[in-house]
Amino acid sequence: MEQKFRGKVISIDGIKVIIKLNGVKPSIGNILYSSIIGDIILEVYEYISEDECVCIILRGEEYLYMGIDVEDSGSALYANVSEKSLGRIYNALGSVVDLNGEIFEGEQLPIRPKSSNEFNLNLKVEIIETGIKAIDFLTPFKKGGKIGFIGGAGVGKTVLVNELIHNIAKFHEGISIFAGIGERTREGFELYNTLKENNILDKTIILFAQMNESSAIRSKLGHTAATIGEYFRDKQKKDILLFIDNIYRFVQANNEFSMLMNRLPSEGGYQATLSSDLKELEERFTTNENGSITSIQAVYVPADDISDPAIIEILNFLDSYLVLSRNIAKLGIYPSIDITKSSSSILNEKNVGVRHYKLAIEVQRILQKYEEIVNIIEIIGEEELSKNDRLDYHKALKLRNFLSQPFFVMQSSTNKEGKYVKLEDTLIGVEKILGGEMDKIDEDKLRSIGSIDEIGKL
Numbered sequence: 001m002e003q004k005f006r007g008k009v010i011s012i013d014g015i016k017v018i019i020k021l022n023g024v025k026p027s028i029g030n031i032l033y034s035s036i037i038g039d040i041i042l043e044v045y046e047y048i049s050e051d052e053c054v055c056i057i058l059r060g061e062e063y064l065y066m067g068i069d070v071e072d073s074g075s076a077l078y079a080n081v082s083e084k085s086l087g088r089i090y091n092a093l094g095s096v097v098d099l100n101g102e103i104f105e106g107e108q109l110p111i112r113p114k115s116s117n118e119f120n121l122n123l124k125v126e127i128i129e130t131g132i133k134a135i136d137f138l139t140p141f142k143k144g145g146k147i148g149f150i151g152g153a154g155v156g157k158t159v160l161v162n163e164l165i166h167n168i169a170k171f172h173e174g175i176s177i178f179a180g181i182g183e184r185t186r187e188g189f190e191l192y193n194t195l196k197e198n199n200i201l202d203k204t205i206i207l208f209a210q211m212n213e214s215s216a217i218r219s220k221l222g223h224t225a226a227t228i229g230e231y232f233r234d235k236q237k238k239d240i241l242l243f244i245d246n247i248y249r250f251v252q253a254n255n256e257f258s259m260l261m262n263r264l265p266s267e268g269g270y271q272a273t274l275s276s277d278l279k280e281l282e283e284r285f286t287t288n289e290n291g292s293i294t295s296i297q298a299v300y301v302p303a304d305d306i307s308d309p310a311i312i313e314i315l316n317f318l319d320s321y322l323v324l325s326r327n328i329a330k331l332g333i334y335p336s337i338d339i340t341k342s343s344s345s346i347l348n349e350k351n352v353g354v355r356h357y358k359l360a361i362e363v364q365r366i367l368q369k370y371e372e373i374v375n376i377i378e379i380i381g382e383e384e385l386s387k388n389d390r391l392d393y394h395k396a397l398k399l400r401n402f403l404s405q406p407f408f409v410m411q412s413s414t415n416k417e418g419k420y421v422k423l424e425d426t427l428i429g430v431e432k433i434l435g436g437e438m439d440k441i442d443e444d445k446l447r448s449i450g451s452i453d454e455i456g457k458l
Contacts, residue, residue: 005072007032007053012064014260015214017042019070021051026072029112034070037063041093042070043077043216045261056216058093075110079224081231082106086175087202089192090228092209092221109231111224125351128241128294131167131420132160134337134403137430138360139320139344140352143239143294144287146317148247150299150306151324151336157298158187160324160335161243162194162409163418164296168241169203170408171420175232176204176241179225182211182218182249194409209253215260218253219277226284226293233291242285246298250281251310268309275313282317320344333404340368356423359430363399366434370396398433398441 005026011018019032025047026032032042032055040060047053057064058077079094080103089098094111096102126143129136141147149157161178168174180188188208195201205228209221225242232238244250251274258271266272285295297318302308304326315321322335322342329336349357373385373393382390403426408418432438 007070009064009066009068009070010052012066015057015061015216015257016045016260017055017057017064018048019053019055021053023051024072025053027076029076031058031073031075031077032070033073034060034063034068036068039063040068040070057214058216077111077220078108079111079227080104080106081109081228083236085205085228085231088205089188090205090207090224092207092213092217092224094224094227097208107231107235109227111220111227113227125346127346127351128168129172129423130164131171131422132163132335133405133421133426133429134335134339135322136421136423137356137403137426138339138347138363139322139337139342140346141294141296141344142319142346144285144292145319145345146282146285146295146297148297148299148314148318148321149324150301150311150315150321152301152304152326155324155326155329156334156336157300157324158245159407159410160322161245161296161298162191163407164241165195165204165243166198166200166408166418167420169200170198174203174241175238176243177225177229177232178204178206178243178245179221180206180208180245181221181247181253183208183245184211197412198408211249215253215256219250219257222247222250222281223284226281229293230284233288233293237290239292240294242293242295244295244297246300247278247314248300248302248310251278251314266309270310274310278313278317320346328400333400334407334410335404337403339364339400339403340371356427359427359434362434363430366392366396366399370400394439395433398438399430402429402433 005022005024007019007021009017010020026044028044028046030044032044034040037060040063041058042055043058045054045056077094079090082103082105084103084105088096088100088103091097128141128143130141135141149160151157165176165178168176178191192206195204207221207225209218222244229240229242232240251270254277255271258273264272266274271277285293299311299314301311320343323338324336325338328338347357347360369392373389385393405419405421406414406416411418
């Protein structure tokens with residue numbers, strides 16, 4: 001008769017527990033539990049001798065005590081996933097936590113699947129229309145790509161994420177997965193209520209690892225979200241948008257976990273495994289013959305320092321990124337995208353067409369010139385500018401305002417109706433501004449313009 005694993009807790013140190021084995025070794029990653037106290041979950045982390053292993057406490061820290069017996073569940077962490085996962089809230093351990101009952105049907109999928117060397121990537125470039133003028137025009141999103149929203153606190157990263165979830169659900173019938181890493185409880189309630197009020201909760205799956213939870217828990221949430229995304233891509237043949245808010249907190253969680261495991265940090269102060277931690281997660285966001293996972297990641301920039309080692313590492317994995325500016329946000333312009341610092345890997349003639357590309361390059365030129373002209377105006381005044389410089393200066397103001405717009409998810413607080421703007425309408429509007437047809441229009445009126453019909457009424 002095969003001997004079953006039973007171990008005994010002989011040491012507790014923070015989130016680390018040392019288990020004395022009875023001769024049977026559970027696999028690395030397996031979950032151990034107590035038959036006496038059902039709320040204890042331990043994960044086998046590593047072996048330190050033939051008869052001792054280190055486990056990580058995932059739940060039930062307050063119930064653990066020296067000498068308690070634990071048993072092997074025989075499997076690693078998994079999530080129950082099915083079509084009924086839509087509209088539900090998960091935690092990092094793959095459990096539904098919204099008090100609407102467990103999901104018993106569907107599939108039990110491992111949260112950290114074994115790595116595979118098989119890649120079946122679709123190299124064809126398909127662009128996702130978001131209905132947000134500045135994004136679709138200057139930083140278009142590639143289906144199956146990785147996009148970053150970069151900025152410090154209070155510049156509108158989360159609002160932009162919420163608007164994209166709304167637009168994809170409302171106008172494209174798409175499925176979104178939101179992973180809130182290190183979120184506050186208040187932020188979770190606000191997101192849930194926003195999705196419910198806009199009738200898009202049934203097109204969304206929400207996952208949270210709150211900021212008061214352990215680093216071991218927070219570091220797993222991205223992988224739990226990826227597991228659910230892979231189910232809808234591979235089993236349901238869907239194109240998925242997976243939002244991470246935010247990826248820097250994923251790095252922080254892994255860094256804290258590394259310190260608790262007494263690993264030496266790198267020179268930059270982050271964990272030595274920073275690159276591999278990100279790579280393991282980012283490589284799960286791919287396109288194959290079944291569908292795609294497009295990842296949109298909010299990137300918090302500590303102290304607004306974009307040269308931070310973690311930020312540089314994150315940027316290495318992104319296809320496109322939008323830099324959100326505090327100075328632009330102060331002007332009340334949303335989304336507060338600094339167009340001159342943002343970038344998209346697919347903004348070229350082959351992918352977006354000659355017309356779109358040439359317009360984008362001209363707009364970037366004018367906005368870059370605007371940055372230089374503003375400094376000159378502060379010194380000598382606008383009257384001293386040449387006629388061409390004055391024209392470019394006012395065109396830049398019009399373009400900056402035109403490429404902003406009111407958001408659906410902010411209607412209740414701004415009392416302005418949200419706008420979804422088709423790319424063709426954006427291109428026509430830009431052409432009219434560049435061609436001088438909007439010279440007599442006040443810049444502020446351009447902020448709420450949506451369709452080309454609205455432009456004609458000005």
